[in-house]
Amino acid sequence: MKILHHGAVNGVTGSCHQLIVDVNNSLLVDCGLFQGAETSGRGDDDLLSIEFDISTVQALLVTHCHIDHVGRLPYLLAAGFNGPIIATEATAALLPMVIEDALKVGVTRNQSIIKACLARLKEQLIAVPYQQWFEVTLKEASRTKVKFQPAGHILGSAYIEIDVKADVKGSDQTAKHVVFSGDLGATYSPLLASPKSPYKADVVVIESTYGDKNHQGRRDRAKSLEKVLIKAISDNGVVIIPAFSIGRTQELLYELEQITAKAKFKKLADIEVIVDSPMAAKFTEHYQHFQTLWDAEAKMRVKQGRQLLNFDSLYMVDTHRGQRHEPKH
Ligand SMILES: [Zn+2]
Numbered sequence: 666m667k668i669l670h671h672g673a674v675n676g677v678t679g680s681c682h683q684l685i686v687d688v689n690n691s692l693l694v695d696c697g698l699f700q701g702a703e704t705s706g707r708g709d710d711d712l713l714s715i716e717f718d719i720s721t722v723q724a725l726l727v728t729h730c731h732i733d734h735v736g737r738l739p740y741l742l743a744a745g746f747n748g749p750i751i752a753t754e755a756t757a758a759l760l761p762m763v764i765e766d767a768l769k770v771g772v773t774r775n776q777s778i779i780k781a782c783l784a785r786l787k788e789q790l791i792a793v794p795y796q797q798w799f800e801v802t803l804k805e806a807s808r809t810k811v812k813f814q815p816a817g818h819i820l821g822s823a824y825i826e827i828d829v830k831a832d833v834k835g836s837d838q839t840a841k842h843v844v845f846s847g848d849l850g851a852t853y854s855p856l857l858a859s860p861k862s863p864y865k866a867d868v869v870v871i872e873s874t875y876g877d878k879n880h881q882g883r884r885d886r887a888k889s890l891e892k893v894l895i896k897a898i899s900d901n902g903v904v905i906i907p908a909f910s911i912g913r914t915q916e917l918l919y920e921l922e923q924i925t926a927k928a929k930f931k932k933l934a935d936i937e938v939i940v941d942s943p944m945a946a947k948f949t950e951h952y953q954h955f956q957t958l959w960d961a962e963a964k965m966r967v968k969q970g971r972q973l974l975n976f977d978s979l980y981m982v983d984t985h986r987g988q989r990h991e992p993k994h
Contacts, residue, residue, distance in 0.1 A: 680734045689804040691721045694845045698736025715744040724801045727752040728847025729822035730763045742785050750789045753813045755821030755955045757792035817850030817860040819912035846871040853883050855919040858960040887920050898932050910945035915952045922976045939980045946981040949974050
């Protein structure tokens, strides 16, 4: 058994790991896009192409659908990969939207190419529930099964446990339990349950993007946000928050709902929240659809009749069509 890293090696984006089971079989974990500083000085071909041999890849396992983990998927399909793409049910629901957006922004606006790519993706996509072993078919007598465990990072995110039993003649290789962390959420982050450590592992491949940082506690963070809002109200101002459309936006909405629900004065309780992103609006709908994946605190608030991601003073911009103003002559 061997692990090759095709991304997130010199930096933190472009996650792509290949678990070599034997000469005939390998599994790919994520196939992400290089972003930010890691793209400078490198041409498109260099960044997007699948530069490694995929002839032995039997399946792609997806930890979660952030673009730095799935963005090179269309190029993997274009390179001829036609095996299963395995992900949790929520990730499988979000993935076509993420890939559609990635194609539109970075590759083409040609609808027929986009449609063809999405059709291929949906054909190969297999959604599996959390915490259940799923057998991945390999060539010859090697066997492998995978299990997705909640990672608490974004909706559908998982760390992946892989049980590998290679058929290597004349070798005494025994079963190995390998864990790929994907991105892990912090404990006590809003909405999603904190991840639980795996029971065992022989090998762990762990992402450590913020490994050298101490995050501010959640309660302090919410307090800072409330202070900013109060200051803006007293200034008759507006607060603009740039946020990722999957994960961060929904966490912010969750905290804003709590701030407005517990507000001690009317202006704060009635503050209007506008999510100006059709993408984020779509993802927020999916967050609501998968309420079973929310943590105990969020479920309790729902039981109390609160609309956590759809509160009264929240406005979602779900299309930018028809809102463009032509300059006057
Ligand atoms: Zn991520």
